Amino acid sequence: MKTNLFACTAGLFLLFFTFSSAFAVDGTAILQQVDRKMQPESYELYRKLINIEPDGTSKEFVLYTVKKGQNKMVALFLSPASEKGRATLRLDDNMWLYIPNVGKPIRITSLQSVVGGVFNNADILRLDFSVEYTVQHIKEEGDRYILNLKAKSSAVAYDSLTMMVDKATLLPTTIECYAASGMLIKTLRYSNIKDFGDGIVSPSVLETDSPLYKGYKSVMVYAKMQKKELADEVFTLNYLPKVDGLR
Incomplete structure (x- = not known):
């Protein structure tokens, strides 16, 4: 009798474990869906970057940006006049x-900033999250997923991220960025979800602040994001003087 009871209990446990595993949340799949919702495979967009000082003064930059695949991005400065014509190129790291x-x-390096303020070059020239990070853990908390991400290499700007993702939209709301020591470097906050057309629905505002720069804040506003086919030639050093011709 005891043997049959044990066998029955073990069978129920195995059934429950199999059922739970089958319906477990796949963190990697969630992160990949976040990437595709945040930005198309190949696209162009305009961005305004605003650096706000503790005294309330601010400086604005306007950039035209193109991206292709998971590892190619170019950003061209349109204003202010002192920066016009400058361009940045990212290929992998x-x-x-x-x-x-x-x-x-x-x-230039990922931790430097071509615009000053709290955003660094890795924020401005961001690749897909799933390219640079692996999902170490994911949990469900109410109407959101919480993903703990670990950098795939030491070349990545942040050693780890804690990403809060809205379940309904599969878009991030908040990302905490940490150094290898565990110190919080900055917090990224996404808001104002916008329909850009052609199936692109994504946050149009990104704000960041940092305990390392008390009183400072930087804001990135996205506009006119749309899919665009781009030749590989665009993402070369020789093409940088001609990027404005893509507009």
């Missing part, structure tokens, strides 16, 4: 800054 009238593009 490699980044360059092109300045008109300077001999050749110069190498």
Whole structure:
């Protein structure tokens, strides 16, 4: 009798475990869906970057941006006049800054910032999250998923991320960015979901602040995001002086 009871209990446990595993949330699949909802495979968009100082003064930049695949991005400065014509290129973990009238593009790093403020180059030239991070853990909490992400290499700007994702939209609402020491570097907050057309529905405002820069805030506003076919030639150092011709 005891043997039959044990066998029955073990069978129920195995059935429950199999059922639970079959319906477990796949964190990697969720992250990949977040990437595709945030930005198409190949696209163009305009962005306004606003750096706000503790005294309330601000400085604005307007950028035209194109991206192709998971590892290619170019951003061209349209304003202010002092920055017009500058362009940045990202290929995988490699980044360059092109300045008109300077001999050749110069190498830049992910943690530097071509605009100052709280956004760094990795934020401005962001690749898909699933390219740079693996999902270590995911849990459900009310109407959101919480993903704990770990950088795939030391070249990534942040060692780990805690990403809050809205279940209904599969779009991130908040991302906390951490250093390898566990120190919070900055918090990214997405808002104002917008229908850009052609099936693109994504946050149009990104704000960030950092405990390392108390009183400072940076805002990125997205406009005119649309799918666009782009040649590989666009994402080369030689093409940087001609990026404006894509508009």
